[in-house]
Amino acid sequence: MLRNKELIGPFVITLALAAASGLVCGALGGMAAGLAGAVCTALAGAVWLAVTARRYARLRQLGEYLASVYAGGELLDIRDNREGELSLLKNDLHKITVTLRQQSEQLAHDKQFLQGLLGSISHQLRTPLTGMLVMADLLARPDLPDEKRAEFTGQLTAQLERMQWLLERLLTLSRLDAGCLVMESAPVSLPALVRRAAAPVRVALELRGQTLELDCPEGPAWQGDEKWTAEAVTNLIKNASEHAPEGGRVTVRLRQDALAARITVEDNGPGIPAADRPRLFERFYRGSNAAPGSAGIGLALARELARAQGGEVTAANRADGPGACFTLRLPMRPGAL
Incomplete structure (x- = not known):
């Protein structure tokens, strides 16, 4: 109790009253001593009654605040730097209410996302x-x-x-x-990975009269998951084919250095409109130049597969002519990017 400054003051006053009562009783004696003792006891009781009333008032205010928060009211900063049990309680309740409000907002966001x-x-x-x-x-x-x-x-x-x-x-x-998709970590030949990624879409490119160019020199082996990385590259090539014109060209280049491997996929289509760039990797987003029947998940999946291995997928318009350029960056070792 003595560590709680909310109670130290009343406790000291009570001790002083008790000491004064003892001195007065010893000096006066008889009925006067009894009256003095009664007065001191009443004063001590009044002190503790005032302290208790003040604490209950603070608890009532705290209860009203929590009721308003429960009803959806505004969160207030009720943290209290003073020492005491009520101050500690207010600080803990502030942390809890803030956490619950954040979780509630996240649940609302997740619900809206799920509906969409x-x-x-x-x-x-x-x-x-x-x-x-x-x-x-x-x-x-x-x-x-x-x-x-x-x-x-x-x-x-x-x-x-x-x-x-x-x-x-x-x-x-x-x-x-x-978080249940297991990514393997094994030595991978990136030129072979690009050839594997291009195989499923070669027929579609040929039907549209498009040329697929692979510029993939041999280099050090990359440590990662070949299957899912090839899936990401396949989606990038498929996207490039959908936006390149009939008879157009899709180019895949591989470059490696000590930190990262970069696989770029370019097309000679109209490029990426500025309005589409912020939402390009959103699931089910179909840009203004999207091909008929496009599901709008290929780019989102490619980015998620890259990020699951510490990599990234970025998009830009080509600097040397019309068309888009997508770059898949993969760290040559964990944490290199």
């Missing part, structure tokens, strides 16, 4: 599903010509492949968000 995410996913799935239902009805017609049946079957297969691609990427993003 579910809306985007439903939109991405609704479009191919609608087309698939129409084609399924057409394929059920017995009088459908064989050439049309083959055409609709091919379109149905393409829509199913698009849905499979979308769901696989969404699953990868959710695993990254949950």
Whole structure:
């Protein structure tokens, strides 16, 4: 109790009153001594009553403040630098209320993000599903010509492949968000990684008459996850192909130094509009030059896969001509970037 300055003053006053009462009683004796002792006791009680009333008033104010915060009121800085149990309580309650308000705001933000995410996913799935239902009805017609049946079957297969691609990427993003996507760490030949990343999109580029140029000299092995890094590069090449014109060119360059490896993917399309740059890596964001049917998750996935390994993906317009340039930076050793 003596360490609490809120009680030291009243305690000292009570001791002084008790000492004064003893002296007066010893000096007066008889009825006068009893009266003096009663007066001193009453004064001591009044002191403690005043202290108790003041403490209860502060507790009541604190309770009213907490009730207002619970009702959504404004947070106030109730921290108190004075010593005492109530001051310590106010400081602890301030920390708790601030933390709870931050968590509440984060939950509201997450809820809004989830609503937008579910809306985007439903939109991405609704479009191919609608087309698939129409084609399924057409394929059920017995009088459908064989050439049309083959055409609709091919379109149905393409829509199913698009849905499979979308769901696989969404699953990868959710695993990254949950922190349960395991990244391996093994020596990787980056030129081989780029060739592996380019393989899945070569046919699409050829169908559009586009040229894919690889400038990837041999260099030191990089330590990381080949599979998921190749996935990131594939998404960058696919994005470049979607924005390059038919008959255009996509160039992939690899450069390495002691600190980092840099894989740049360039196209000769219209470039990145200034309005799209702040949101370029947002999930499901489709820029003004987005290709028809684009899901808007390839760039977001590429960046998340890079960051999971200590790297980064950046975007800019080319300095030597029209087109965009995306750069994937990977640290040659952990923490190098």
